[in-house]
Amino acid sequence: MELPQVPIATRKHLLNIGLFLALMWGVYEAIMGPDLVSDLRDFTGRYGAYLLLISLLFTPLSQRWKWVKRHVSMRRNIGVWGFIYATLHLLIWITLEFYYDWQLMLDEIAGNLFILLGILAFVLLLPLALTSNHRAVKYLGYRKWQMLHVLTYVAVPAVMAHHFMAQKTAMLEPILMGLVLMLVLIWRYRHAR
Template sequence: MKRPVLIFLKALTWIACLVPLARLIYGALTPGGLGADPSAHIALTTGYTTLMLLIITLAITPVRRLSRHLSWMIRLRRLLGLFAFFYATLHMLAYVALYSGFDVHAMIADIAKRRFITMGVIAWLLLLPLALTSTTWAIRKLGGKRWNLLHKLIYLAVICGVIHYWWQVKTGVLTPLPFTIVIGILLLARILYALLSNRKSAASQRTSEA
């Protein structure tokens, strides 16, 4: 891919990823702009955006495998992953500021007592090392193999994220279901791919032995 095209695509990704934040800021500056329940709106939007960005990040590898012409997508993955972490952090800050009211005791009690908050904190903690090792320097330092292994934590993080969502909604409310299905498909695609390529390599091994 030519460099100007890549820069253009990256710029587009930046803009797209900043839209939810821009809308929140615009809403906060307009009277009534964040609706009836601004605190809940901020918490929900940032959480929802985090899950969406995690899903898009996770979709890149399976989609890329569909065609050789899509291999450029990998160049956008780091940016998307970092934005997912950015919104996850905003989501957590929204909780700290608007829900716990910066009350440390309330926060500790919440994390200990409320499993959906515990799960949310775990998901954020799982994303933290990924964000910290996102630089090219860190990849080199860790070595590709170890870096890849570490970054498999995103699977765990997204699973924790969606469980956090299920535990937050009322019993009987099914809104996290579409997220769960899509994440399930994206994770299954990886398992299938691994199984198929295993069989392929086993088959090629057999033919080479024959």
């Protein structure tokens, strides 16, 4: 007997609920931890990077496995959630770490390449998130929309470099993420149309 198929819209809603609950769990753990600001900042940054990398993995993996191909439409949701986590990461940095002290933030950006990379990544991700809907594809036309979304292949490496440079002790995780990203970029280059 075959199990009934769950409609894709239901799967997307379940994915969104799951990612929201994961965010709430991370916030709860940060509140219960010893350093609220650092824990929130690190959690949102790390999981934002994971989600953005996972969104890039869909296309190459869908070429090999049918079950990934059946779920490829979820890639957009995962990418948007990666942006939501990145936005929270930036807002935590602005509000809780620097308390809106713009001059101090500018000094910090000028003195730290990894913060500059993080800001660059966010600026590149912003138009991608704003146009990650069917209305934007229709308004821009598919070719222009696709050309705009090539920025993903600049933004996500900037995110990964930011994540790597922000690490002070645990280097294995960002190195593995960087290797996965490199494989995705090599695959993308070889299969570019």
